[in-house]
Amino acid sequence: MYYINAAPNESGNYGNPMGQPFPGSVGLPDDLLSDYINAKGFVIPSIENGAVVILEVNQEALDAYEAANKPDISALREDKETELSEACHAAIVAGVNVTLSDGTNGHFALEETDQINLTTAFNAVQQEATGYPYHADGQLCKMYPAADIIAISEAATAHKLYHTTYCNHLMAWARRAETVDELSGIIYGAELPEDLAANMAEVMSNAAAV
Structure with missing residues (x-):
């Protein structure tokens, strides 16, 4: 008892x-x-x-x-926004897989230095360089043809755009959450509410048409 x-x-x-x-x-x-x-x-x-x-x-x-013991949702919201921002950054720098012109696949990380180096390579081929030295994760540096540099750059741009846009919509969701339970359920990778999902789809569609 x-x-x-x-x-x-x-x-x-x-x-x-x-x-x-x-x-x-x-x-x-x-x-x-x-x-x-x-x-x-x-x-x-x-x-x-x-x-x-x-x-x-x-x-x-x-x-x-x-x-008297109700959690301070404002403080929890700040923590949630930090959590989402860090998850977004991790997703971006994890990088992308790209199919190259020779039919092989390469994985390319997108740490900040990688993004700078890739921008430099892309600018070089845009100025009519036929290739540029670069490297896939864990691989030796080699001369990549212009087509591959462009493919890697486009994949990286699309990857970063998706995650920054998705994170922006998660942040909007977190800012309007009214309960602790709703806020705690907002995690990176979660399906967006219908209105936010529709808005993100429109943004991504418009971006693809540019």
């Missing part, structure tokens, strides 16, 4: 964290335990012969407790 305080504290709570008997405690039958736990100890017990026979929720005291 679980044991609770026989008298409430100033807040109206009958809590006994250990649930063990002690002087001044009363027994709580197993069939009333879940009601007690759900009410977080804010109950109104009817006691007979050292045991609780009827248990009601002290809703006023429970509401006051939950209001």
Whole structure:
């Protein structure tokens, strides 16, 4: 049997964290335990012969407790935006797979230095260079033909655009979330709400047409 305080504290709570008997405690039958736990100890017990026979929720005291201990959603929102931003950055720098002109596949990371180097290579072929030295992840540097540099650059641009756009929409979702549960469910990779998904699809479609 679980044991609770026989008298409430100033807040109206009958809590006994250990649930063990002690002087001044009363027994709580197993069939009333879940009601007690759900009410977080804010109950109104009817006691007979050292045991609780009827248990009601002290809703006023429970509401006051939950209001006083309500999480600060503004602070949680800031943490969520940081979490999403970091996840977006990690997704971008993880890079892309690209099928090259010789039919092989290469993976190209997109750390900030990689993005700078790739921009330099792309600019060179745009100025009619027939190739430019570059390297896939874990591979030796070699001369890539202009077509491959362009393919890698286009894939990298599309990859970065997708993730920055997706992250922007996740941020908008987080900023409008009204409950802690909704906010906690917003994770990188989650399906966007219908209106945000439609807006992102339109943005990506317009970007592809440019």
